[in-house]
Amino acid sequence: MTVSVAENPVGAWLGLADAAVVVAGVGGLGRAIVEGFAAVGARVVAIDGNAERVNETASSLDLAGHGGRGIVADLTDPDACRRVIADAHAQLGRIDVLVHAIGMNNRKPVLEFTDEEWRTIVDVNLNSAFWLGQAAGALMVERGFGRQVYFSSVSGLLAHKLHAPYAATKGGINQMMRVMAAEWASSGVTVNAIGPGYTETPLTADYLKKPGVRAGLESLVPAGRLGAVDDIVGPVLFLSSRHASFVTGQVLYVDGGRTLV
Secondary structure (H helix, E strand, O other), X not given: XXXXXXXXXXXXXXXXXXXXXXXXXXXXXXXXXXXXXXXXXXXEEEEXXXXXXXXXXXXXXXXXXXXXXXXXXXXXXXXXXXHHHHHHHHHHOOOOEEEEXXXXXXXXXXXXXXXXXXXXXXXXXXXXXHHHHHHHHHXXXXXXXXXXXXXXXXXXXXXXXXXHHHHHHHHXXXXXXXXXXXXXXXXXXXXXXXXXOOEOOOOOHHHHOOOOHHHHHHOOOOOOOOEOXXXXXXXXXXHHOHHHXXXXXXXEEEOOOHHHO
């Protein structure tokens, strides 16, 4: 489906009307991002390992009716990552934008992590980003155009206690995307990351319910509040848009000033 300027002037201004977008991860943040792209007229393939999330997102946002679809896949499997990128490419005819919004955390001291817990977080957060980015990057470099946006975190910069594997994966994403950006810039492909501060999502909900946690975190943010999911969507759309064609290799912190103090 082609979306005209008259039908979606905001999407046309961003250069995202009829864009072919792949969003990996449709939890709280990921689903909002899918909705944001759909709202500006993009055709979206949404990918997640949770069939219920994928089906709800695809159905409620009518992805199929707008040229997209939902795909259920285990993104900790490299072959599955390559396969879903190929499937998304076949569905959309091209891939203009890849957004990696997959993440998990397990808050505990370094000395208490098991080998399996470490491996699981690295697989989910970092390995899936590499495998999906590599597969999509090959198509983008060949075509001479593409946008990739990865979800990092303020934890990739700050030394938060109880975040060792999570912080390691987010720091790894920062460096991985910088190398991708350097290698692919001459091919018209930009690669950037979003670094949210503490944001209210299903990933943080239980932690924020603990006594004193919310107030303690809010006290660290100059803006005086935690992030909302909607705070993240606009920056993702910007980095995916035609207006960010000369922005690459950057981490855009969306944190209410958390990294300033």
